[in-house]
Amino acid sequence: MSLKVDRASMAFTFKGGMLPMTVMELASADPERIREQLSGKLSQSPAFFQHTPVVLSVEKLDEPHLALERICAVCRAHKLLPVAVRGGPDPVKQSAWALGLGWFPPNDGARVRTLEGVSAVESGPDVPDPSPEPASTASGGRIYRGTVRSGQQVTAPDGDLVVIGAVNAGAEVLAAGSVHVYGALRGRALAGIHGDTMAGIFCRELRAELLSVAGNYKRLEDIDPQLLGTSVQVKLCDAQLGITSLS
The missing domain is CATH 2.160.20.70 (Pectate Lyase C-like)
Known part of the structure; x- marks a missing residue:
């Protein structure tokens, strides 16, 4: 039996790459404090808050349970789109998954390279891009x-x-x-x-x-x-x- 796949019939392919991603490092788990600061940021840079995907980093928080659903709601109300959570104990991981979010382990310098405002999220080896002349x-x-x-x-x-x-x-x-x-x-x-x-x-x-x-x-x-x-x-x-x- 041939295991060769007809590429014309494939619905998708997986490709590795590096995607810029905004990391929102939480220093407080209080949704109201987060709301207040986001409101101020929105008035300063409205162009930034245009359905920007963000990773919520909870590494600096020492709380086993977070009001993660409320925090995500606050973000969405300010036109930020939480897509994943980074760090936190197992209950936080389970909450993220229950909300349909991804979860990254704490930043150990291997998979997620934090750029504070912008980060490169590595999802595999870099995929070559077409170029007019070999690099x-x-x-x-x-x-x-x-x-x-x-x-x-x-x-x-x-x-x-x-x-x-x-x-x-x-x-x-x-x-x-x-x-x-x-x-x-x-x-x-x-x-x-x-x-x-x-x-x-x-x-x-x-x-x-x-x-x-x-x-x-x-x-x-x-x-x-x-x-x-x-x-x-x-x-x-x-x-x-x-x-x-x-x-």
């Missing part, structure tokens, strides 16, 4: 030649990523080390995805939708308009994301 690798880094198109994701999970071209809006580039873009950066760039605080982002023309270095991030609306369209470097300084001109 080169050296010392764990990666060189990508050509434009990273909308909907594409290019990663360098073990080193720096160099893009000799542009990164279009809706595209995403990620690296364990630094990200270098020798063209316009209009999409999302995440450096230091495993927590490397010495990583940075360097681009010839800044128009990014999102910038992140080791968990500290800025969105387009947070960037000084005077820096848009210029050559910049993005580095961490005193746990704050700083953007300075290279020109």
